[in-house]
Amino acid sequence: MTRFLLILFSAISLTSCVAVKEYDKVYLNDEEMQLAIKGMEQFEVNFQIYREAASGGNGGKTGGGCGCN
Amino acid sequence: MRRIFLGVFCLITFIVSAQDTLSTAYKKRVLEATEIDLLFSHYNQDGIHAAVSGGDGTEELTDVTSSLIVRMPLNEDDVLTVDVGISAYTSASSSDVNPLDGDPNRPVSSYIASSGASRSDVLTHLTPSYQHSSDDRNTIWGVKGYVSSEYDYFSVGFGGSYTRLFNEKNTEVSASAQVFLDTWNPQYPIELRGGFFDDRIMGNGTYSPVFEAFANENRNSYSLSLNFSQILGKRVQGSLFMDLVSQNGLLSTPFQRVYFGDRDDFYIDEFQLADDVERLPDTRVKVPLGGRLNVYVNDLFVVRSYYRFYSDDWGIASHTASLELPVKIGNAFTIYPMYRFYTQTAADYFFEKEVALSTFQFYTSDYDLSAFDAHQYGMGIRYKDIFTSTKVFNYGLKTLDLRLNQYDRSDGLSSFIVTFGASFVAD
Numbered sequence: 183m184t185r186f187l188l189i190l191f192s193a194i195s196l197t198s199c200v201a202v203k204e205y206d207k208v209y210l211n212d213e214e215m216q217l218a219i220k221g222m223e224q225f226e227v228n229f230q231i232y233r234e235a236a237s238g239g240n241g242g243k244t245g246g247g248c249g250c251n
Numbered sequence: 252m253r254r255i256f257l258g259v260f261c262l263i264t265f266i267v268s269a270q271d272t273l274s275t276a277y278k279k280r281v282l283e284a285t286e287i288d289l290l291f292s293h294y295n296q297d298g299i300h301a302a303v304s305g306g307d308g309t310e311e312l313t314d315v316t317s318s319l320i321v322r323m324p325l326n327e328d329d330v331l332t333v334d335v336g337i338s339a340y341t342s343a344s345s346s347d348v349n350p351l352d353g354d355p356n357r358p359v360s361s362y363i364a365s366s367g368a369s370r371s372d373v374l375t376h377l378t379p380s381y382q383h384s385s386d387d388r389n390t391i392w393g394v395k396g397y398v399s400s401e402y403d404y405f406s407v408g409f410g411g412s413y414t415r416l417f418n419e420k421n422t423e424v425s426a427s428a429q430v431f432l433d434t435w436n437p438q439y440p441i442e443l444r445g446g447f448f449d450d451r452i453m454g455n456g457t458y459s460p461v462f463e464a465f466a467n468e469n470r471n472s473y474s475l476s477l478n479f480s481q482i483l484g485k486r487v488q489g490s491l492f493m494d495l496v497s498q499n500g501l502l503s504t505p506f507q508r509v510y511f512g513d514r515d516d517f518y519i520d521e522f523q524l525a526d527d528v529e530r531l532p533d534t535r536v537k538v539p540l541g542g543r544l545n546v547y548v549n550d551l552f553v554v555r556s557y558y559r560f561y562s563d564d565w566g567i568a569s570h571t572a573s574l575e576l577p578v579k580i581g582n583a584f585t586i587y588p589m590y591r592f593y594t595q596t597a598a599d600y601f602f603e604k605e606v607a608l609s610t611f612q613f614y615t616s617d618y619d620l621s622a623f624d625a626h627q628y629g630m631g632i633r634y635k636d637i638f639t640s641t642k643v644f645n646y647g648l649k650t651l652d653l654r655l656n657q658y659d660r661s662d663g664l665s666s667f668i669v670t671f672g673a674s675f676v677a678d
Binding site for chain 2: 201202203204206207209210212213214215216217221222223224225226229230232233234235236237238239
């Protein structure tokens with residue numbers, strides 16, 4: 183946990199001065215560059231939640247539903 | 252003097268009103284037009300460690316799911332999304348809740364799915380959500396609801412999220428919270444239900460399991476998610492995330508059998524009768540954390556990477572890493588090979604068949620809670636119609652997606668999933 187918070191703090195510190203202008207975000211705005219999971223991946227995330235003990239983390243249901251089959 | 256003040260007040264009011272009108276008139280809409288996604292999936296799995304038969308039996312399962320997602324702009328700032336879906340499945344796991352209700356001419360076995368009524372079920376869900384963006388688009392908040400129902404389980408949930416963008420929209424911080432209030436309609440193995448009798452029972456002595464039904468039939472889940480996203484350059488962006496999930500209530504699955512090592516074994520044909528069902532603690536705290544890093548290498552390749560570490564207070568720790576490599580072929584097509592690796596340690600309460608003792612407080616033979624590695628590999632293809640020239644009624648086709656994925660677990664479970672999606676946008 184401490185390590186994660188350190189990484190988070192370092193990431194914020196190191197990158198807070200980076201400011202890519204709107205007109206320079208053509209690559210970042212590409213559909214493949216989105217940081218969330220794609221809608222199509224939701225079905226795969228669902229079966230992973232059912233078949234694995236881990237869940238949560240940037241997309242996917244973290245509670246609710248039994249997933250018991 | 253009064254006239255001057257009145258005149259200045261009217262002038263200011265007019266200017267502010269005019270600015271509001273102007274800003275409204277020229278404000279770019281968050282969502283330009285109504286969008287519709289049609290999604291379908293076909294999932295098939297098999298294995299030899301069915302939890303319903305104490306970790307020894309077929310895990311055969313087929314699931315067909317379809318979803319309709321509609322995103323509607325309510326005005327320049329607000330978007331309403333409705334996600335409705337239905338999932339129909341047939342599983343050996345659910346059929347073996349009552350392995351005796353099938354064809355009387357077939358042997359009763361945990362490796363032969365019964366053809367009785369319990370073998371299939373339908374899950375329906377409805378997820379409405381509402382999202383509001385501020386005028387400068389630097390603040391976004393949303394609320395979400397969730398309802399799902401299947402024969403033995405009902406779930407209702409709600410949640411909210413808040414997102415703030417800084418640094419010329421190069422930095423994004425978001426927090427969200429969700430609550431799920433679920434209710435079981437417990438289905439116990441047929442032999443553990445009151446009044447069960449069958450003259451085919453074989454074994455030493457009399458089959459008399461010490462079984463007690465669960466008193467609490469509710470399961471509540473509370474989750475808090477934090478996300479930090481940062482643009483790291485003109486072609487690189489990443490995010491870090493962390494969830495905190497707390498669950499309480501009936502966290503065991505009522506129909507998953509357990510066979511004790513210190514009890515005699517009883518059978519009907521080849522099917523071993525339960526000593527008990529799994530018993531798991533009534534609380535669980537989960538903490539997943541990790542990050543994503545996406546790189547736009549060039550006009551041909553994009554690299555999408557993901558890593559997650561997970562830990563919970565049942566003794567499970569896991570690592571997940573995935574890599575997707577979208578390859579753009581012209582303006583219309585993208586193919587994306589993908590690979591995902593997953594590994595987990597076993598829960599403290601996991602025991603293989605006949606290993607747990609009846610004196611233990613908690614036990615399960617659900618191999619989803621055992622130690623294993625899993626490899627998932629697949630391929631996807633996307634067609635993008637940038638002019639939305641193909642029309643269906645008043646909607647233009649935006650994208651077509653097809654994904655194929657194979658999933659292999661080190662304990663022998665194997666599955667294959669096909670997903671297909673079509674996105675349309677209103678003219």
